[in-house]
Structure formats: C-alpha cells, structure tokens
Amino acid sequence: MTEQEQQARLRAIVEEYFADVWRFLRHLGVPESSVDDAAQDVFVVAARRIHEIQVGRERSFLFGTAYNVAQSARRRLFRSDDEEALERAVDRAPTPEEHLDDQQTRSLALRLLQELDEGMREVFVLYEIEGLTMQRIAELMNLPIGTVGSRLRRAREEFLKRFERHRNSVRGAK
Known part of the structure; x- marks a missing residue:
C-alpha cells in the first residue's frame, strides 16, 4: 500500500469512527476534559500501525486501542494528589x-x-x-x-x- 493510500485509508477511518471512539472513551471513564486528547491518541496509534489494521477490522482495532488508552488516562488521573483537580476533571455534566x-x-x-x-x-x-x-x-x-x-x-x-x-x-x- 502506498503512502497516499495509507493516508486516504486513515482519513476514512477517522471520519467513520471518531465519534464512536470518543463516546466509547467517555463511557470507559475518561473525563470529558481529557477525552479529545485520548481520542487523538487512539488515532495516532492507528496512523502508526495503519499497515497492520486488517480491512474490516478497523473498529475492533480502534476499540482495543481506545480501551488501552482509557486505562492509561484513568491511571494518570488517579495518580494525582490534588483531589480538587480530580473532581474538576471528572465532569459528568452533559x-x-x-x-x-x-x-x-x-x-x-x-x-x-x-x-x-x-x-x-x-x-x-x-x-x-x-x-x-x-x-x-x-x-x-x-x-x-x-x-x-x-x-x-x-x-x-x-x-x-x-x-x-x-x-x-x-x-x-x-
């Protein structure tokens, strides 16, 4: 697959799955204030590994990556000693x-x-x-x-x- 084909495929994956990945991260407990960054992390991994993602398995790959990113985000959040910052970060308000x-x-x-x-x-x-x-x-x-x-x-x-x-x-x- 050429570089241009990989970029086009990645663009299509982002357009199709970004909202699903964002929502999934949010449901896994990533604070609203951090979910955009976490979603970006998921797609950065996808960009690096685009040649490994099987056609038709994009959603599974992204959700598996999002699961790992969410775990890392939660660990970073809970390592914080500042409980007030934690309360601000865990914003459940729609x-x-x-x-x-x-x-x-x-x-x-x-x-x-x-x-x-x-x-x-x-x-x-x-x-x-x-x-x-x-x-x-x-x-x-x-x-x-x-x-x-x-x-x-x-x-x-x-x-x-x-x-x-x-x-x-x-x-x-x-």
Whole structure:
C-alpha cells in the first residue's frame, strides 16, 4: 500500500469512527476534559500501525486501542494528589445544548456506569453500548469468555439495582 493510500485509508477511518471512539472513551471513564486528547491518541496509534489494521477490522482495532488508552488516562488521573483537580476533571455534566430530560438521563447513566467496578463497567459498555460480542470482548480484554459472561451478568444486576435505588429515592422525594 502506498503512502497516499495509507493516508486516504486513515482519513476514512477517522471520519467513520471518531465519534464512536470518543463516546466509547467517555463511557470507559475518561473525563470529558481529557477525552479529545485520548481520542487523538487512539488515532495516532492507528496512523502508526495503519499497515497492520486488517480491512474490516478497523473498529475492533480502534476499540482495543481506545480501551488501552482509557486505562492509561484513568491511571494518570488517579495518580494525582490534588483531589480538587480530580473532581474538576471528572465532569459528568452533559453539554448545555442538550434538552433537560436528555441531560438528566445521560448524567444518571454516566453516574451509574462510573459506580460500577471497573472490570464490570468495561464489559458492560463494550457489550451493551458498543455492541461487541462476548467473544470479541474476551479477545480485547484477554479474559476467558466465562469471565466476560460473569462480569456482564453482575454488571447488569448491579446497574439495575442502582437504577432502582435511584428511582425509589426520586419517588420518595415527591
């Protein structure tokens, strides 16, 4: 593949998958203030390894890379000694242009996702939100498929339990 063909392929990959990668990073817990940089990191890796990305497997490659980038971003964030900076960085507030109902729903969903154990959250997001198969998740995370299934089941249960607790507290406040 020539240099021009590689550049054209990379441009097409960025155009097609940037929004998905950005959303995936956000769901994995990368703070909104850092997600643009993290997404850029994903595509820098893709640019360096464009010749290794199999045609038709671009999304899987990008999500695997995004998973690793998200882990690194979270580690850097939590190494910070400044808890106030941490609180500012973990901004779960949606954008102002969204409708109030959408804002509340998105905020609640992100909060409930953030409360899940990291391993369960990653499997839940990859399966329920990004639509990956359990087999692909097992490959991405280097886990046995039984572990993926167990984490997914526990994540669903925990997410629903937390949602019910929230719904009951809202009903009790009325």
